[in-house]
Amino acid sequence: MSIRIAVGQGSCGIAAGAAKVFAALEQQLAGSAVSLGTVGCIGMCWLEPIVDLYEDNRLAARLVRICPDDAARIAEAARTGDLSGIAGLTISAEDSRFLEQQTRIALRNCGIIDPNSLESARAAGGYAALEAVLTGKGMTPEEVIACIKVSGLAGRGGAGFPTWFKWNAARQSPGDEKYLICNADEGDPGAFMDRAVIESDPHTLIEGMLIGAYAIGAKEAVVYVRAEYPLAIRRLSHAIDEAKAAGLIGQHILGTDFSCEFRIKAGAGAFVCGEETALIESLEGQRGMPRLKPPFPAAAGYWQKPSNINNVETFANVAWIIQHGGEAFAAMGTEGSKGTKVFALTGKIQRSGLVEIPMGMTLREVIFGIGGGVRDGRQFKAVQLGGPSGGCVPAELLDTVIDYKELSATGAIMGSGGMVVMDDTTCMVSMAKFFLDFTAKESCGKCVHCRIGTKRMQEILDRIVSGDGKPEDLDLLEELCLAVRDGALCGLGQTAPNPVLTALRYFRPEFEAHTAVEKRCPAHACAALLQYEIDAEKCRGCTACARKCPVGAIAGNVRQPHTIDKNQCIRCGACFAACRFDAVSRL
């Protein structure tokens, strides 16, 4: 019996200390026969660092929240095969349910294979689909497109456009020089699906892209990755090198007539480059300002040549579809949305991480079933989908099923997969402002509606959370939102109002409370709208609050109840945090 140890080392695992755990294990295992390896991210981020013990390639134990001090025990268990000593480190049955309720296609190898090893990827079935397409009986490009059409795969970047249609359009476009581009410029704050796939299973992405390149007739493939993802870039370029050395990339792939070169382009920090025409501008070394459509990239894209752009998750599904058939993929999901979708479940959630589920599951099943509901025993308020382009869905719509159309009907969008849970301490006005701060900062500045419109929306929201809002600001905000949605040039601007519009739609009374005469923030989150008071009954006169108050607004003698001078108070909340007797109340 041989035991293999795998340490999950995605960016977030590393941030949680996985590299130190790895180093400690390496030290402890020096000279032993136990093999120690790296895997990517399994997606159970709240349990990081995670160490898996495999017995003959069967998962024998999943150890969670490991620190370097645990290394000796783990090494001992691995050497002896007696796992009893590490029972306490093992994942709980309840936490295990997080994975058990998922259906993993795009993430099928994540956290299981070694992302730095082609061999590991191939052992897990990597490149089998490419072989099936290119060698033996093979498939024509048209057959590949037909298979994708049957699968119902749609763009996972957010828009949900049928993948086969784009492939077909690029295939049909005249010209020899065509490009296949992968959009890995995952910029939505709160989303990290693409990063996890690239860091954990880069070969699945490469394989999907090669099949796509074959289908549209591209001889060159480019991956545009966010510069903020250095580990993903390192692992992907290593994978490309390995694949090239193995004849899977380059000229005459697998000995066939199909040739395709690969390149990585690192982005330089611009959310708008997630918009496909802006991405192309950026690839060409320009300012990432969107182009007018038409012409669409399928007709004139990168260097004005026919180009096809899909996002990481879309490509990550392709090999599976080829191997299992389009029907198998289409068997999952709803009438209009097929297959699975990956979400990055975060925010005020018990179990946050990567979730891949079949379309058609409800939001409630994902948030409360898989995610375990809201943490710290607080009340669920809303879930934000689709980041700055999306919107919030309130509690009463939790039974909405995950489906492009159903989610759009709520005013939110499927998006690329950001799913941020908010509890009753989250102020929806300030959330809307947060997103507008983001889009206003990320606006490329080209079109008037977005450049000035998002700025003005941000200013109005800023006014409201600062207590300077007027009731009529809400109508003005809404009017501006609708105009920007109608008038902006690209997707970024057109969808920028969504977070505000959905918040206004579902939480208007909360906005009204901010703008009413008495100016209140029901979530107690907007500092400028809060009032602090000391309960004389509870106050012991410990002076902790008075000492913390930065402006000396608290008066009182030792062992006597203290008072806050409201005119002097700057509403910083220091007293509230300092009081050990729950005597300071926030209104």
Place this chain on the structure above:
Amino acid sequence: MKQIHFTVNGIPCVCDEGMTILQAARANGIEIPNLCNDERVRVYGACGLCAVEITDGGDGRPLPKLLRACSAKIAEGYAVRFDTDRVTRSRKIALELLMSDHTGDCRGPCQLNCPAGTDCQGYVKKIAQGDFQGAVEIIKEKIPLPASIGRVCPHPCEQHCRRGLVEQPVSIAALKAHAADRDLAGTPFRAAQKPDSGKRVAVVGGGPAGLTAAYFLRLAGHAVTVLDAQAHMGGMLRYGIPAYRLPKDVLDREIALIAETGVTLKNGVRLGRDITLDALRRAYDAVILATGAWASMPMRVPGEELSGVTGGIEFLHGISSQEGEIPDLSGKTVAVCGGGNTAMDACRTAVRCGAEKVYVIYRRTRSEMPAEDIEITEAEQEGVIFRFLTNPAELIGENGRVRQMRLQIMELGEPDASGRRAPVPVEGKYELLDTDLVIMAIGQKPDPAGLDGIFLTNRGTVSADAHSFLTNLPGVYAVGDATNRGASIAIEAIGEAGRCAKVADAALRGESKPYFAPFYSQKAVTAADLADRETVPRCEPPVRDAAERRTDFLPVSLGLTDAAAMHEAKRCLECGCHDYADCRLIRYAQQQPISPERFAGAKNVHQPERRLVTIERDNGKCILCALCVRICEEQAKQGILGLVGRGFPTVIRPEFDRPERISACRDCLLCADACPTGALRIL
């Protein structure tokens, strides 16, 4: 080539295949609003003004999204509209957003504060260039009586003139009078006149308002008759303003020029006495009421009915027009009540009638006086005694004739609604003033006689709509002192009459073009902003010595010489945008009412800068259409200009501060030519 059939705003059009909607409309003579499009460079799609709605996509169904006409291709059967609610709303907000981050003065504060909107900067510039005729042409676009107005106008233009922040305002009014005098002395300018329309208009009242309405309606081709109750035309300019301010021959000559356009002038016809409004309405296609405010307001103090108590208007009537006897007031004491220009006219006239002592009774202090400062100064020079902070409490008579006036002593309290400190009586403090004649010049009001069936305001003035100038009776307009807020200065009446003439002309042609105050971008300027300007003293027309002029009714002012006028005109700071006439942004912004102030927020702050030799760039006026950048790159093949930064603070700059690179600029000026606003200025 295949022909495409489509409609734009319902108008059937045809074009060749492959055009954008913008090109297709243009090929059919229809200009869809746009700012960032230029056929010389590739489409860009920044401004969003060219948004159109496709109400029929050729298959009977509308397209869900608005399209940018600059990039979307025209297709068979498209019904393109840029006049739908959705499109105009989108365009309106785009313009409001642009203007909310626009820093510049479309027009100078002089023009914006002129009630008639006269292009002061324009004519002052012409005068600076010695082109007096050109100046008059500009003035007469708004004022048909410039020589008269130049003499009497309290010139709000000068109060707001930014030169005043440097040292003193430009003598705009005197410049106007000078240009107009030269015009009258030579071959006077005659404005182009439209062919006769066949429509007839009656104007009731031959004062500044009535004459202005008549003049512009006549130029528009209508047959106009002015009916006036007095013996001669001119209204208050003749009967209110004394001859020493406005010589009547100047007024006569200007009225004669109006008559020469073909306006029929009929004097001695009083509405309600000689003709009824009803009859006028039947005889004419439109009636314009410009009857003025001829009744002095009473003071409502005991003794007002005594003999020797009169109104300012009544006192001035015969003297100012030089149609009546000049009363001999020698040895008499005169008390004029009021602090406005009529009070000044009355007291200075009383001086000229030989009065021994002339008092002005005013309840506030000099700084609150509504009269023009120069009028007060000149009255003081002429010996008028000002009794500030006094208010008539009672007129005391003897044998039915006024002998004394009891004055309540006042002090200044808190500021009132007008912002001026309100006078309050000092309890129990009175003074007695001996007087032989009391002239009440505290305000005027219209006489409603003859206005049968016309709705009046609660002030007793004619109620007229602010946008259509119509009274409650169809086809009957009202302007000037008789309407709404009541009596004001002549230029106010002239402005209103000019605007009314435009609206009435449109109505006579079957169109509806209500007046809305056009939007202008304005920027705040302080003295500190102008600290680098060289001071040049203001040049005023010389005046005759007080001792001499107080004995006659000859003109006080001696006027400017050509050289002085040109020198003075050169003091103009030229605040208004050089590109106003060609600016597409302001043209679109004025096509519909917009309110950029509702989106007021942070602005990008820029100062005009000269980094290229021949071009000044004012990024405050830049709309980031990037036409300059694109044309420099695509047409001039230089690529000197670039966008810097992103998002809201994005700015266009010539590259760095390296002279050798900037010298790559070949002065082709394509950038300035392409700029749709006034951001680029050729030096």
Place this chain on the structure above:
Amino acid sequence: MENQSARAKSDLSLLAPVLAEYAPQKGSLITILQHAQDIYGYLPADVLFHIAEQTGTTPAKVMGVATFYTQFRFQPVGKYLIQLCDGTACHVNGSAQIAEAIRQHLHIENGGTTADGLFSLNIVACLGCCSLSPVMTVNDDSYGALTPEKAVAILDGLRAKEAAV
């Protein structure tokens, strides 16, 4: 950035290999700028001019591209570059308080560098470690589940390390 003198002399020879490799490839401007920033720590004006000359484009274009992307800097940064995430998850979990603590502790604003040149602070959109929120990275190291106290302790640790050297 324009005030920064174009006369400042950077060692342009360091850039030669990068230009040799990428200048002939069209569309490589961003890549070249990224390498240049790796070499110089930021993008000095003379380097930008040099890149424009060597790639056959205009300084205006280079400037336009460089100022468009947030990755590029025009001032030198501190030895330790703190990137504090303000993505949605971090925001919801209190990144604003962390930012405030860092600002107060180091006496710098977002985008600023401490007087001793040790720390620079950049608040960034999303680092993609949402489950560990709030998160910051200091150079290549990530720190998750931050509290204001923890963030300050990390910075103090680095400062102590520097002082020891």
